[in-house]
Amino acid sequence: MKKFLLISILIIFVLTSCSIKSADDYYNSTESGTLTATISINCSTAVEYKGSKRKKAEILTDYKVNFKKGDTVFDAFKNACKNKKIQFEYSGMGDNIYIEGIDYLYEFECGEHSGWEYSVNGAFPSIGCNAYELKNGDTIRWLYTCDLGADIGNKYEHT
Amino acid sequence: MNTLKNFNPVVLLLYFVYVLFISIFSFNPILLASGMLGAVLYCLVVSDKRSVIKSLSACIVILLAVTVTNPLFSHNGKTVLFFINDNRVTLESLIYGAVLGLCITEVIIWFKCFNLVFDSERFIFLFGKISPKLALVLSMTLRFVPSFIKSFREINRTQKLIGNSRRLKRYLNSFSAVVTQSMENSIITSDSMNSRGYGAKKRTFYSRFRFTLSDALFLIISTTLLALSVIFKSDFTYYPGFTFSEINAVSVTGYLSFIVLAFIPFIYELKEGIRWKYLISKI
Known part of the structure; x- marks a missing residue:
């Protein structure tokens, strides 16, 4: 009896902490917001990578997305992907959200130093995308790197 | 078959x-x-x-x-x-x-x-040629696990019959008894191996696989x-x-x-x- 109670409380806790939506519900819900940002997603490095099957570099080009005050890069990115029905996968929670793959292109697919990085107004912040607060009119670029950022202008300096 | x-x-x-x-x-x-x-x-x-x-x-x-x-x-x-x-x-x-x-x-x-x-x-037969000692140890340890479980079950059942009704205590008692028993067994095994001259000469074995x-x-x-x-x-x-x-x-x-x-x-x-x-x- 005790065990049963414990397990049911655990299941209820897990279910309430997740929001489960059907695909239609998810894509039809729109996020409102008065501020706008511009998002581009590009994987030209993956197209050039030897042995890659990727043909198209532009996944999203200069897309205007709305966001609320206090929203982070991750929130704006999420809304853009939702509106344009782009697949992505993330892991982690809170400030430590990490984007593993966008549009079926995943980290480590083009060598062991490959993955997604983001820049805001041309600079690469070295913090998680859910920790960077956006300002109105910011330009976000999600870029795929095959060499720890060296090929997209964000060389990794070992300290 | x-x-x-x-x-x-x-x-x-x-x-x-x-x-x-x-x-x-x-x-x-x-x-x-x-x-x-x-x-x-x-x-x-x-x-x-x-x-x-x-x-x-x-x-x-x-x-x-x-x-x-x-x-x-x-x-x-x-x-x-x-x-x-x-x-x-x-x-x-x-x-x-x-x-x-x-x-x-x-x-x-x-x-x-x-x-x-x-x-x-x-x-x-398979691993004896590469390392006879390893093969012997492996076959002895592999045999040890089922025999350990078997004697644990036997002791546990006996404990239950003589009226040791508290479950956790019974398991603990049986476990300690089984560990003691297996230690005694290992001494007996090593004595027996010694007295039969294990290690005195290179180990030979006969296999009938052709x-x-x-x-x-x-x-x-x-x-x-x-x-x-x-x-x-x-x-x-x-x-x-x-x-x-x-x-x-x-x-x-x-x-x-x-x-x-x-x-x-x-x-x-x-x-x-x-x-x-x-x-x-x-x-």
Whole structure:
């Protein structure tokens, strides 16, 4: 009896902490917001990578997305992907959200130093995308790197 | 009856390596399912049905657990079932999980078959030449686990009968008794080995396994089938959408050769069983 109670409380806790939506519900819900940002997603490095099957570099080009005050890069990115029905996968929670793959292109697919990085107004912040607060009119670029950022202008300096 | 034991252990070991190699590295649902079927049928013919059903039900639990867990951690795939916290749960990752579970459970069942064929004698024959000491230690430790469980059960039952009704205390008592007993046994074993002159001279052993014509035939057939199924292998990818090589004469040859390879033990056992019945009927 005790065990049963414990397990049911655990299941209820897990279910309430997740929001489960059907695909239609998810894509039809729109996020409102008065501020706008511009998002581009590009994987030209993956197209050039030897042995890659990727043909198209532009996944999203200069897309205007709305966001609320206090929203982070991750929130704006999420809304853009939702509106344009782009697949992505993330892991982690809170400030430590990490984007593993966008549009079926995943980290480590083009060598062991490959993955997604983001820049805001041309600079690469070295913090998680859910920790960077956006300002109105910011330009976000999600870029795929095959060499720890060296090929997209964000060389990794070992300290 | 277990007639597969008549073959040379080296040939049998190679056979098991072939089957496991293909089923693990192909990751193809058709190959995995046929390999599973071959192993289960062989187990059903050779060992008793109750133990097979027991391990199969354990396998089904593992299979279901992996199938359900994989889509929660992998969100790749085109066919969306629903969304959890902005991450999609897809059909592709569900199927991938099922195939992964099938792969794991198939390895478990093939190892069950392996245990049915390889006893300690065959084990020592296989590894005795490379390292006699290691083979001896391995066969002794492998024997130790079931005997430990058996004496634990016996002591526990006796404790229950003499009125030790508190469960945890009883388990603790039985466990300490069993540990003491096994330590005593190890001293006795080492004394016995010493007094028989273990370590005084290089260890020799006699094995009655010879490489016969039927062993050669078995080796040639299984190696040919392995080569055929490796050369004519068909690809199967899961992400982002399912793609598989088209089904034509080439891929069917690859599939068929693996299916025959996986069914060799079952077919052989069936053939020997029929022959045995036939010979009995003639008496």
